[in-house]
Amino acid sequence: MSLSLRPSAGAPADPALMTLAEAAMAIRAGVLSSREATEACLARIARLQPALNAFIAIEPEAALAAADAADAALAQGEVKGLLHGLPLAHKDMFYEQGRVSTCGSKILRDTVATTNSTALARIKAAGTVRLGALHMVEFAYGPTGHNAHFGAARNPWNTAHVTGGSSSGSGAAVAARLTYGALGSDTGGSIRMPAHFCGVTGLKTTVGLVSRYGAMPLSFSLDTIGPLARTVEDCAILLGLMAGADPLDPTTATAPVPDYLAAAEGRLKGLTIGIPDAFYVDDLDPEVARVLDETIATLKRGGARIVSVSLPDQMKLSGASQVVLNCEASASHKPWLLERPQDYGPQIRSRLENGFAIPAVTYLEALRWRGPALAAHLAAVAEVDAVLAPTAPMPAPTIAETDTDGGPGAEAMIQRITRFTRPVNYLGLPTVSLPCGFTRTGLPVGLQVIGRPFAEATLIRIGAAFQRETDFHEQMPEEP
Amino acid sequence: MSQHLSSEDAAAIIRAAGLDLPASDAARIASGISPGLAAFSAVAGTLPFDLEPATFLAVQRPCAEPKEGGQ
Numbered sequence: 055m056s057l058s059l060r061p062s063a064g065a066p067a068d069p070a071l072m073t074l075a076e077a078a079m080a081i082r083a084g085v086l087s088s089r090e091a092t093e094a095c096l097a098r099i100a101r102l103q104p105a106l107n108a109f110i111a112i113e114p115e116a117a118l119a120a121a122d123a124a125d126a127a128l129a130q131g132e133v134k135g136l137l138h139g140l141p142l143a144h145k146d147m148f149y150e151q152g153r154v155s156t157c158g159s160k161i162l163r164d165t166v167a168t169t170n171s172t173a174l175a176r177i178k179a180a181g182t183v184r185l186g187a188l189h190m191v192e193f194a195y196g197p198t199g200h201n202a203h204f205g206a207a208r209n210p211w212n213t214a215h216v217t218g219g220s221s222s223g224s225g226a227a228v229a230a231r232l233t234y235g236a237l238g239s240d241t242g243g244s245i246r247m248p249a250h251f252c253g254v255t256g257l258k259t260t261v262g263l264v265s266r267y268g269a270m271p272l273s274f275s276l277d278t279i280g281p282l283a284r285t286v287e288d289c290a291i292l293l294g295l296m297a298g299a300d301p302l303d304p305t306t307a308t309a310p311v312p313d314y315l316a317a318a319e320g321r322l323k324g325l326t327i328g329i330p331d332a333f334y335v336d337d338l339d340p341e342v343a344r345v346l347d348e349t350i351a352t353l354k355r356g357g358a359r360i361v362s363v364s365l366p367d368q369m370k371l372s373g374a375s376q377v378v379l380n381c382e383a384s385a386s387h388k389p390w391l392l393e394r395p396q397d398y399g400p401q402i403r404s405r406l407e408n409g410f411a412i413p414a415v416t417y418l419e420a421l422r423w424r425g426p427a428l429a430a431h432l433a434a435v436a437e438v439d440a441v442l443a444p445t446a447p448m449p450a451p452t453i454a455e456t457d458t459d460g461g462p463g464a465e466a467m468i469q470r471i472t473r474f475t476r477p478v479n480y481l482g483l484p485t486v487s488l489p490c491g492f493t494r495t496g497l498p499v500g501l502q503v504i505g506r507p508f509a510e511a512t513l514i515r516i517g518a519a520f521q522r523e524t525d526f527h528e529q530m531p532e533e534p
Numbered sequence: 535m536s537q538h539l540s541s542e543d544a545a546a547i548i549r550a551a552g553l554d555l556p557a558s559d560a561a562r563i564a565s566g567i568s569p570g571l572a573a574f575s576a577v578a579g580t581l582p583f584d585l586e587p588a589t590f591l592a593v594q595r596p597c598a599e600p601k602e603g604g605q
Contacts, residue, residue: 262594309598373573380567391553404562410551411544411563416571418587419578425589426581432593465566482594507597 088139134181171268188223202399243475253498261482265300320515328363384409
């Protein structure tokens with residue numbers, strides 16, 4: 055993959071405000087040093103971390119030393135990779151040998167990793183500089199951004215509101231321009247939810263496209279890894295680096311990785327986008343419904359053909375998704391749940407306990423149905439290139455109203471928020487959540503474009519073309 | 535399986551799975567997972583005899599092959 059982008063209209067005075075692509079290009083061209091980019095991000099982190107709580111660990115000295123090394127190498131003509139000297143931070147669940155990955159937990163707070171995440175290693179091999187580790191929901195098991203051990207992450211658009219989770223720090227840090235991009239994971243909506251609530255672009259990948267080796271597991275059937283960034287183009291760059299077969303994760307597909315950056319140059323003309331005739335358009339917050347209508351109009355103006363599409367019963371998919379997630383998460387956590395239940399936050403512990411009540415036969419039926427369910431979905435979308443739907447029925451709720459702390463209403467609240475994301479996880483489909491508008495009170499609204507398995511290039515084509523027609527992804531929250 | 539999981543059902547299954555929880559937790563757990571189980575109940579018990587989980591990959595993986603003219 056080569057990085058050859060359109061010239062920027064004008065470099066921002068603050069290098070942290072550049073997109074990932076712009077900053078990477080500027081560093082490699084010698085227009086911006088890695089130290090300048092890193093200092094710019096660190097300055098914003100120092101200023102905004104107290105209000106946002108987007109980071110679990112901040113490592114300024116190590117980051118600046120790495121930036122200086124990157125600059126020195128570049129001065130000698132050595133370019134490590136596409137993202138040489140670019141400062142980034144990621145969700146704190148991608149293992150790096152010799153470092154602690156807390157996974158947002160008390161249980162792993164001091165555990166040093168003995169392996170390297172393949173996805174993270176591939177990004178690092180492109181030359182990036184580590185800024186620190188981003189906030190996440192404890193063990194990635196929650197959609198809001200609450201964390202009993204590290205405190206809640208706060209939404210940069212309104213700090214009284216949730217960021218979405220579980221990639222809470224990834225959403226908040228990208229939105230607030232604390233990092234140029236971030237890795238996240240999505241098992242029930244954990245990339246798309248913070249992308250939607252924080253007004254950034256989030257790409258949930260097809261099950262099997264990106265290696266999960268060395269990444270904290272939540273549900274081995276449903277887990278996916280993907281990028282959050284300001285633009286689709288930035289996500290395409292990160293995905294291109296990460297995607298592809300990995301002998302350490304035998305579930306990865308061996309097919310060649312497409313040129314995702316080239317896909318970002320594509321147009322909407324010639325594409326057909328389906329709008330579901332039920333489920334995803336039911337019981338929407340009026341502001342989400344308005345944004346959906348406006349987005350459909352924009353896509354039409356851009357040349358896409360819009361048609362109505364009837365999808366199979368999404369409630370069944372949602373139920374199956376819940377069964378698989380609950381059982382697999384509980385099985386992985388059983389030893390700790392038996393030995394040290396007090397070390398979990400209340401909401402996570404209560405969700406983990408749920409999985410113990412699901413009969414094994416029901417779990418296996420949910421796994422066995424996955425093939426026929428995907429086949430039925432593919433038949434339903436045979437005439438469209440992608441499906442457009444809201445990422446969630448509502449904009450970001452407040453931290454207070456979702457702070458159920460594992461009480462009786464916790465599961466209902468979680469199910470309501472993740473209603474539109476869970477079916478996609480069950481089918482293992484790729485989806486990009488795009489910033490598509492704002493509420494009257496200034497909260498972002500994201501919509502998801504859902505593709506066929508391994509059709510990330512099509513989603514990138516649609517998303518990048520949409521972002522050339524709109525400027526929602528360029529909007530930045532005022533500093534709290 | 536019935537669409538409703540009682541707290542007694544939940545308590546028994548949880549005990550069999552090796553977790554010791556107070557009865558009050560069983561009620562909370564039953565109400566938490568019942569909607570998902572109810573949604574899936576229309577599928578449970580209807581699947582063909584020879585269907586196995588790997589069918590998912592059999593359906594999914596052909597989509598990964600490059601298509602003529604790109605994806």
